Amino acid sequence: MAPIDLDAEVLRNTHLSAGYHVLVLAAPGIAAATRPGQFVMIRTTTGTDPLLRRPFSVFEILRDADGTPEAISILCKLVGPGTARLAGASAGDRLAVLGPLGKPFDLVAPPSEAWMVAGGVGLAPFAALTESLAALATPTRLFYGGRSRTDLFYLDWFEARGVRLDLATEDGTRGTHGRVTAPLEAALRVMPADRPLTIYVCGPEPMLKAVAALGRVHGRPSQVSTEQVMGCGLGGCYSCVVRVRDESGTPHFVRSCLNGPVFRGEDLVWE
C-alpha cells in the first residue's frame, strides 16, 4: 500500500526518563495500515536544520473505543538536534509523518513461540508486535536489556499482555547483571529442540549480530530489525544499505528502507 504523508497532531508527549519519551501522533490512515516492524519518516522541523526526516519504528497502534486505529506512538531516545526537537514537542504541535514504510515482521503462530529481544530503544517495534502476536495467541517472551533499571520501560504494559519478561541491566540494578544475550542464551539452551520458536530482535548492532549468531548456533530462525541512517526512507538515495546474501550466497548491499528494515538473521552479513 502506498505510504501516506500526514500533518499529524501531537496528542501526547510522555517523558519516561531524561533520555526517553513516547510521542503519540494522530494518524488514523497510517495507524490502520501499519504492520509490526514497519516505520515512519518524521520531519522534526519545518526549516532546513536539521534537514532530513528521521526514521522511527511504529511503537504502538492506538485505537478508539470501537477498536478503530486512530493514532500511532513512537518511542524516542534523545540523541541529537532532531530528537531534541521531538523531545520538546507538546500536545497540539504538528509534525509531518510519512508511512508506513518498509517490510514488517513475519508473524509466527502457535505452536511456535515468539521470543523478542530488545536493547535500549530497540524496544520500539515490540509493542505493536506483541499485540499482533496476542491476536494469534502465540506465546511470547521479551528479553529486554538496558544500561540501568531506569532505562527499562513499559514492563507492566508487556506483562499485562501475557509477555514473559527476562530483564538485564549493565549495572545490575534490575534482572541479570550484564548483557541481555546472557539470559537469552540460557533460555535457548534449556528449550527442547522439538518446540519451535522464532527470535525477533532490535537494538544496537553488536547485539543484533550476537543474537543472530545465537539463533544460528541453536538452530532457531531470527528476524532482525536493523536501524540504519536513512536519507529518504523510500529507496531514492541508497544510503541505508546493509549487506545480505542472495540465493547464491553472494553478499550485496541492499536498501534497508525497501528490503528491510526487518531481515532474516541468516541472510545478514556483518562487517
Added chain:
Amino acid sequence: MNVDLCVRIGSLVLKNPLMSASGCFGYGLEYADIVDLSSLGAVVVKGLFLNEREGHQPPRIVETPSGMLNAIGLQGIGVHRFVREKMPELRRLGAVVIVNVCGSSLDEYVEVSRILSDVEGVAAIELNISCPNIKEGGIQFGCNLSSTHEVVSAVRRVTTLPLIPKLTPNVTSVSSFARAAEEAGADAVSLVNTFLAMAIDVDTRRPKLSNTMGGLSGPAIRPIAVRMVYECAQLVRIPVVGMGGISSARDVLEFMIAGATAVQIGTATFVDPFIWSTLRSGIEEYMARHNVGRVTDLVGSMERWI
C-alpha cells in the same frame, strides 16, 4: 490564466522544467506509488555503469547545516539490468527517462551510451563526468578541459539522443567546462553536481563518512549553484539545466531567471517526496501573478541594477 510550462532541451520537448536529480530518485519506480512519473518533465535515474557496482561502506550520508554529505559510491545495477528490469515499467508509466551515464574509462562511457541509444523510451543521456565520490572515472574527466572535450565528442559520435554532460563545481571556472562540452557537441549541460566536502566526529576523531570525503548538497549550496548556472548561461548557447539546493518554486524561478532552461531537484525530495505538485503550482501561480505566458520567457530574464 493558461500558462505554458514546456521547455526544450535539444530535440527533446519537456512538458515542464522539473526533473528529478540523479541519485536522489532511485530508478524512478521506487516512487511510482506516490508520484505520477509522467507528470515530471523528466525522470533522471541513478548513475549507471556497464556493470553492477556495490558502492561504499556505510555510513554513506551525514547531515550538515542546511545540507548533507553523501558518498554512496554509485551503487547500481548496471546498464543491462536497467534496460531489462526497469525500462519496461518506466515506459508503461509514461516517464520521460534521462539516464545518468558513468564510466571508469572513455570506452565505458561510449559503450553504455551506445547501448542506451537503441533502447525505446530513453529520452536523453546525462553524462556524469562529475561524481566526486569514486576514484576511477567520473570526476577525472570532468576536471580537465581536454578530457571533457574528448569524452563528450566520443559519446556524441555514437548517439543521436540529446546529450547532457553534468558538470562538477569543483573546478576554478565551471563555465569553461560548459564551453568545452558545447564545442564537443553537447545539446545542453547540467550543473551542479555536489561540492567535495568533509565532516569529522571530534569525539572519535573519525570522518563521519566511511569514504572520508563526500559531496555536499541541499539548500547550503544553492547560492553558489545559482552563480555557476548564471556564469555558464552567459557563456554558452546550449540550454543549461540547473540544480543545487532547490526546495521551493521560488528556488526554481531563481535558477531559471539566472539562465536555467530546466532544473533538477534532489535532496529536497528526500524531505518532501510530494514536492513536484507543489513546485508546479507555485510556478503557475507566479506566472499568472507576473503575467508570464510561457515559462521559457523567464529563462535568463534577470534584470540588472544599472
